[in-house]
Amino acid sequence: MTVKIGVLALQGAVSEHIKALKDSGAETIAVKDASQLEELDGLVLPGGESTTMRRLMDKYGLFDAIKIFAKKKAIFGTCAGLILMAKEIEGRKGPHLGLLDIDVKRNAFGSQVDSFESDLKIDHVAESFDGVFIRAPYIKKVGPGVEILSTYNQHIVACRQGRFLACAFHPELTGDTRFHEYFVKITKENK
Template structure:
């Protein structure tokens, strides 16, 4: 099983390490051609507007939309924003894959970054969530399963083959959420 990590920004090597520890063959993805033989993809953190601009400049945007038609995608932090159908303060979505409405930088600026212990449905309890300029999910559509909340805000969800979280699981050394995504990829194959 091959899972790619979009390598435009973010903790790409940390996601690759977590995916490999979860039993997947993982690789960085910088070009559309590298999506062809993948079974799944991770959209890491970074800055969503910059990532979208880079997708457009490199021609990855259309390829990612095609990939999403039948392959699983896991978005973390900015990846969550890229996947949302609604983004507060923005006219229109980026990829628009998940029926969710998000608020960018919802927990504050970089200096307001924090860690919190989360209980994640289907994944486990006592998961260390690392929140860095994190968004949260304001609301979800009827087909979206809420997996975790923090301070009454939705911070992880799943809709079919799409998984997303507002925090950075790749920075913790805890691979349970990556293993859960690997399971989604296996189901989809």
């Protein structure tokens, strides 16, 4: 069974996500319009700057459409996408999409110059995976029903809650498709 997964194309490594999804066996499109969501089985919210992404989602009529989409479909958020999905964001009143029962800290590992890579163990994905952290958040705490998939220095950096998957790093920048393959699997299970 083939699934069709969109990548929100407002900011971030859109083409890299598209390539990783295609290499993982999914059909994929860059999503720039809310009407495109109707044909999708899943959606990737890529990295970027979460506040800017939220403004662009509002400007282009995508915010409410994604909230409706999320009621039944799978979503994978990376870095800023994770922040958009969180129910709690340190230093911010209220969530963006509020899909994941998690509390996040933005830019938790420092600024752009503090970006780094680290080998991660990711449950259900890989014993060894190259985590690329760029102005990355981390998850401070998770609610019931949220499965912690990976940690770095005792900070949660990947999780899953049902059909929602999120990570603080950028798997699309590694050339390793295993994390995207896992999302394709989740999307198929949810279809």
